[in-house]
Amino acid sequence: MERSVWYVRQNFWPRIPDVITREELNTRVIVWAHERDQRIHGTTFERPADRWAADFAGSSPYDPTRLWAFGEQFPRKVTRDAFVHWQGHRFAVPWTTAGKMVHVRRQSETDIVIYHEAQELSRYTVPHQPHQVVGADEWHKTPPPERIPGQPVARRRTLQVPHEAVPTTRSLADYVEVVPQ
Numbered sequence: 001m002e003r004s005v006w007y008v009r010q011n012f013w014p015r016i017p018d019v020i021t022r023e024e025l026n027t028r029v030i031v032w033a034h035e036r037d038q039r040i041h042g043t044t045f046e047r048p049a050d051r052w053a054a055d056f057a058g059s060s061p062y063d064p065t066r067l068w069a070f071g072e073q074f075p076r077k078v079t080r081d082a083f084v085h086w087q088g089h090r091f092a093v094p095w096t097t098a099g100k101m102v103h104v105r106r107q108s109e110t111d112i113v114i115y116h117e118a119q120e121l122s123r124y125t126v127p128h129q130p131h132q133v134v135g136a137d138e139w140h141k142t143p144p145p146e147r148i149p150g151q152p153v154a155r156r157r158t159l160q161v162p163h164e165a166v167p168t169t170r171s172l173a174d175y176v177e178v179v180p181q
Contacts, residue, residue: 011036074104082139084114092135093121095144 012032016025037049044051076084078097083090086104093102093114102116107123114121124134 072106074106075101076104077101082144083133086112087126088130089127090133091122091124092133092139094139097121098144 012029015032016028020028037052038047040046041048041051074086076086078084078093078100080098082093082095082098084093084102084104085091091104091112091114093116097116100116102114102121105113105115107113110126111123112126113123122135122139127134
């Protein structure tokens with residue numbers, strides 16, 4: 001039902017007196033909901049009680065063993081040192097994903113999966129302690145390659161001093177003459 005809060009506020013609450021116990025309120029809401037389920041709905045032209053039974057009969061049974069994905073995906077950019085920052089933690093990923101966008105998907109309250117272009121990179125359990133580094137022992141056993149494919153080449157800047165700007169060397173005797181004692 002759309003606007004369900006509005007519907008209850010407009011159709012149920014005006015009938016309730018100011019002073020009522022919790023048990024009376026629970027009884028009245030059950031009776032009111034049962035009455036509403038017996039009326040013909042304005043859009044479907046069916047009784048909601050009948051529609052509910054038909055919808056429930058046609059649905060697949062609930063499987064409590066299936067792990068439902070929350071569907072929450074968080075885009076993150078992998079740092080140059082191949083870590084993904086998420087909820088105050090750093091999760092290691094392969095060196096080849098450094099600088100690229102990945103998605104962190106929450107699988108449950110404690111588990112996440114990191115994807116890059118629909119390919120699963122890593123699965124982790126979120127630590128309870130704050131600011132933890134996770135997975136470095138798995139992905140960062142070896143040092144990073146000299147150059148990661150697809151990454152820009154780092155250019156070193158060297159300072160070139162013109163030859164005429166280099167000062168000449170002087171002996172200490174030249175300074176003794178200038179500085180009074």
